[in-house]
Amino acid sequence: MxxxxxxxxxxxxxxxxxxxxxxxxxxxxxxxxxxxxxxxxxxxxxxxxxxxxxxxxxxxxxxxxxxxxxxxxxxxxxxxxxxxxxxVLLPNLPTAEVPAGKTPEDNVVVREGGEKPVLANGAKPHWELTQIHGLIDFELGNKITGSGFPVYTGKGAKLQRALVQYFLEFNTAAGYTEYLPPFMVNADSAYATGQLPDKEGQMYHATADDFYLIPTAEVPVTNIYRDTILKEADLPLKMTAYSPCFRREAGSYGKDVRGLNRLHQFEKVEIIQIVHPDQSAATLLDMVAHVEALVKSLELPYRILRLCGGDMGFAAAITYDFEVFSAAQERWLEVSSVSNFESFQTHRMKCRFKGADGKTQLAHSLNGSSLALPRILAALLENHQTPTGIRIPAALQPYFGSDTIGA
RNA sequence: GGUGAGGUGGAUGAGUGGCUGAAAUCAGUAGUUUGCUAAACUGCCGUACGGGUUAAACUGUACCGCGGGUUCGAAUCCCGCCCUCACCGCCA
Structure with a gap:
């Protein structure tokens, strides 16, 4: 505590x-x-x-x-x-490895990887690059909906699609089963994964039908196994899903929200596992390694943080954050958060399995982003910019169909 | 949105007031038997929260979509809601 x-x-x-x-x-x-x-x-x-x-x-x-x-x-x-x-007001208990602390400054850098690029003079932040290359129209989004709802255009839209496709393929190749879940959930589901009551007010709420727009695919996908008793042999369950994510981000307007840094609607691919309690600690490391490989393949400079207690989410027992360096902004952007929830969510969800001894016990759940698109896009644009355009990393080229954007 | 049918244990599916926590079948599981693959037979086989025990055994309560009501007693009767299916209307 x-x-x-x-x-x-x-x-x-x-x-x-x-x-x-x-x-x-x-x-x-x-x-x-x-x-x-x-x-x-x-x-x-x-x-x-x-x-x-x-x-x-x-x-x-x-x-x-x-x-x-x-x-x-x-x-x-x-x-x-x-x-x-x-x-339900009680947050999850952190594991022994979690450092004490209150703010992001207390997070521990586990390791860094990739190389920070040396940008040529005149390097631009992503919100200028997207304009120059016609990738995103923020103003148009303002008109149609409001701020934080960008419109991806032309190559920008295609790059988003390529990233989603690549991430899903990368995950399914590692044994994750792909799902395309509902983008709205009922209150039961939101309670089960811990968004309610803690995050009430951060979710968009469609009151006419009492549905919540999902803040992450974690919510609908983890709830697939709400109120179920699995067989031990069913474990581990590995799932991946693409979804748009909707977040009100109430009270967070300010300097950090420019461009793609913080949006009300963004795309994300998520990985979720439900595992035997004995396995969850090892699974967490597996998932971290999996996401790390994915970030590496995009040729981005990154670092992995172990979050301190105060910076962790309500439901998590331990969390590793991935940040990529956004070269032109010269700041780290969080692109993934990989957490072990242990039995916190499964307890609320009543997701159990019948062990070899015939007794039912709670499974453990974990999830992580692989990855959150807008910030990855921001980092991709800024780090891979050249005087003439944007270089597309080799891993992405088959999905994007080209090795550059721009002249 | 309209009309009709229906929501029972992992699945199928009986059950119209007490003997039903719930038949039967399948799946699952433990075992027996037949020299393998496979089959036959027998036992077990819902969940939650309590009491009890070193642990068991044992035992109480609740749950047949959800919430109320009638009754000494409800899966079963009544009311409201939700959901599913079919047909119609509308529509990507």
Whole structure:
């Protein structure tokens, strides 16, 4: 809790007290209810024998019990509700490897890779490059929707498509099964993966139907396995999905939002795994290596951070962030976040598996971006710009159909 | 949007007031048997939250789409909602 810089440690004591109270009430309720059930059965037997008097006197007794049951039922329901409401306020517990800290400055750089390019004089930030080469029309997006909803045009649109295609192929080649999920989810799904109640207000909410626009494919894809009991042999489940992502980003307007750096709608390819608890730590490293290989193949300078407790998401037990260096802006841009949620999401989702001993236990879930497109595009444009155009990395050329953009 | 049918355990599918947490079949699982592939037979085989135990055994409650109601007693009757399917209308 302290590592996560979580401000309300008293919640834990509250929960324990609430749970004790709940148990007390349930025991009281169950015992009385058991008496009622037994008596009801007896009444049936008396009726069958035609012993009306005995039946009637029992009925009176049952009516009595039921009266005392009413208030118990109410307080039990209230107690359960209260416990539930308090429980969902609790973030996941960080693992032992997570550094303590409050801000991004406390994150630990695990390693760096790739080479920062030396840009020629006159190198431009991506928001100028996209204009010069006619790749994105931000103004048009303003007109159609609002800020943060860019319109990709011509080669820009094609490059987006090429990136999505490449990422999906890269993931399926590594054994991930491709999904194309719904882009809106119901509240149950949003609770299960931890967006609700924590991120209420950050998601677009279609109130007429009470649907939420997904902030990431993680939400619909992980929820595929909500309320399921898997077989141990089914694990690990490896899934990948492309989706647009919608984020309100309320309160984050400012200097960092220029161009592609922060959008309300962006494209992303996600990888998700549901694994045996014994495997999740190793799986996390696998996924990090997988994303690293992907970033490398785009010939971008990158670094991998282990997030400190305070910078991690609500649901994560441990998170590695990938940042690529955006050469003209001279800043690092987060392009992927790979996390192990352990049993946090699966607990909310009731995603379990039946082990060899026949007992059901919670699986572990993990996910990561592979990758978030707009910032990758920004870095690609800025790092691979030449006086005459944009160089397309070799890995991407088969999907883009060309090795350069521009003259 | 209109009309009709329907939502039962992993699947198919019985079940119209008490003997039903729920038949049967399939799948799954443990075992027996037949010299392999395969088949036959037998047992087991829902979940959650409690009590209990070192752990079990054992035991209570709830759950047959969701929420209410009627009744001593509801999968079964009544009301509301959601969803699915079919046909019609509209439409990419």
């Amino acid at each position: 302290a590592i996560k810089n979580f401000g309300q440690p008293q919640l834990v004591d509250q929960i324990i007290a609430l749970d004790d109270e709940r148990k007390r009430l349930q025991l009281a309720f169950d015992t009385t209810q058991a008496q009622v059930n037994a008596a009801s059965k007896e009444i049936g037997q008396h009726m069958a024998k035609g012993d009306k008097a005995a039946a009637e006197s029992l009925k009176a007794q049952v009516a009595d019990w039921k009266q005392s049951l009413e208030p118990l039922k109410l307080s039990l329901a209230q107690s359960e509700k209260q416990l539930q409401e308090t429980l």
